[in-house]
Structures are given as C-alpha cells and as structure tokens.
Amino acid sequence: MGSDSDLPVMQEAAAMLQEFGIEYEMTIASAHRSPKKALEYGQSAEKRGLKAIIAGAGWAAHLAGFVASQTTLPVIGVPIDSSPLKGIDALFATAQMPGGVPVATMSLGKAGAKNAGVFAAQIIATSDVKIANRLKVYKVEMEREVEEKAKRLVAISSVAATLRETAAVIGPATATPAAKKKSRHRRRKKKGGSAPAQGPAS
Numbered sequence: 208m209g210s211d212s213d214l215p216v217m218q219e220a221a222a223m224l225q226e227f228g229i230e231y232e233m234t235i236a237s238a239h240r241s242p243k244k245a246l247e248y249g250q251s252a253e254k255r256g257l258k259a260i261i262a263g264a265g266w267a268a269h270l271a272g273f274v275a276s277q278t279t280l281p282v283i284g285v286p287i288d289s290s291p292l293k294g295i296d297a298l299f300a301t302a303q304m305p306g307g308v309p310v311a312t313m314s315l316g317k318a319g320a321k322n323a324g325v326f327a328a329q330i331i332a333t334s335d336v337k338i339a340n341r342l343k344v345y346k347v348e349m350e351r352e353v354e355e356k357a358k359r360l361v362a363i364s365s366v367a368a369t370l371r372e373t374a375a376v377i378g379p380a381t382a383t384p385a386a387k388k389k390s391r392h393r394r395r396k397k398k399g400g401s402a403p404a405q406g407p408a409s
C-alpha cells in the first residue's frame with residue numbers, strides 16, 4: 208500500500224486472505240515517495256514465490272501500475288478514497304492503464320479491498336483445489352446469508368403490517384384532540400362536496 212493511512216482499507220483484503228488460509232505479506236511502498244522500494248518489490252516478487260500482488264493507493268495512485276510494469280504476476284489494484292476527490296483520482300489512475308500493462312482494478316475503498324482478497328484467492332485457486340473448494344463454500348455461505356436477510360425482512364414487514372392494522376382498529380379511540388378536529392373537518396368537507404350541484408334555473 209502507498210501509505211500507512213491506507214491500512215484500514217487494505218485490512219479488508221488481508222481479512223479475506225486469512226479467511227481462505229492464504230499466506231500473505233503486507234508492506235508500504237510509494238510510487239512517488241519511495242520509488243526504489245516499489246521497483247524492487249515488483250522485480251523480486253516472482254522470485255520470492257508470490258502468486259499475485261494487491262496494490263492499494265489513493266490520490267494519484269500509480270503504485271499498482273508501477274509495480275505491474277516490473278512483473279508478469281497478476282497485479283490487483285485497489286483505488287483508495289483518501290483524497291478530496293473521494294478516490295475518483297485513484298480510480299482513474301489505477302484503472303486507466305495503457306495497453307500491454309494490465310492492472311485488475313477493483314471498486315473503490317473497503318469493498319474493493321475485500322474483492323481484491325477474493326480475486327487473489329480466485330487466481331490462486333486455478334492451481335490449488337483446496338482454495339478452489341473454500342471459494343465454493345464462501346459463495347454458498349454468501350447466498351445463505353442473503354436468504355436469511357430476505358426472510359428477516361419478510362418477518363419484519365409482516366409485523367409492521369399487523370401493527371398498522373392494529374393501529375387502524377384502535378386509532379379513533381386514541382386519536383388526539385387535534386386529529387379528531389381534523390377528521391371532523393374532513394367529514395364536514397366531504398358532506399358539503401357531495402351536495403347536489405346548484406345548476407341555473409331553466
């Protein structure tokens with residue numbers, strides 16, 4: 208990541224890698240502030256046995272592209288929403304790579320970092336059955352969670368509907384004086400409106 212200030216976002220990627228049981232390392236290297244370190248990191252990554260690189264940076268985020276220029280490993284970019292432009296600058300800087308040097312750019316911020324972790328796992332899963340199976344379990348679990356949320360929502364809305372019906376039944380008895388006045392006024396208006404129209408005498 209480009210700075211320690213990116214850590215709260217990039218921790219989401221680490222959490223996913225942990226969940227899938229994938230070993231990882233984390234460091235800070237800046238394409239602008241410490242370009243030599245970023246260069247060496249990209250050049251040595253494959254030799255050190257890494258399978259993919261996740262690079263997160265904000266502002267003019269050149270880290271992912273810069274590292275990608277130094278390696279043939281897949282580079283996953285996480286644009287971080289740390290700037291006054293709310294990360295639009297980082298998104299464009301990370302995604303808009305010229306032809307020949309791809310960076311798999313995730314969505315902005317924490318969701319992007321989380322997806323970077325899942326995406327790295329998917330890359331590794333192409334040659335690791337254990338990780339592939341864990342990813343399958345993860346997907347099933349995600350689907351189950353959505354279904355549970357849907358069931359909870361149905362339960363909440365049926366309770367809300369029952370409460371509305373109950374309120375409608377006991378409403379007039381508990382109406383406030385102001386509400387009673389309003390309802391009398393409405394009734395009077397309705398009565399007047401339904402009176403036969405006075406047409407001109409023929």
Ligand code: AIR
Nearest residue numbers: 209210212237239264265267268289
């Ligand atoms: N950054 C650091 N070097 C180059 C870039 N683009 C980014 C970091 C961080 C932001 O600048 O990735 O998101 C602000 O860094 P800091 O250290 O000022 O908090």
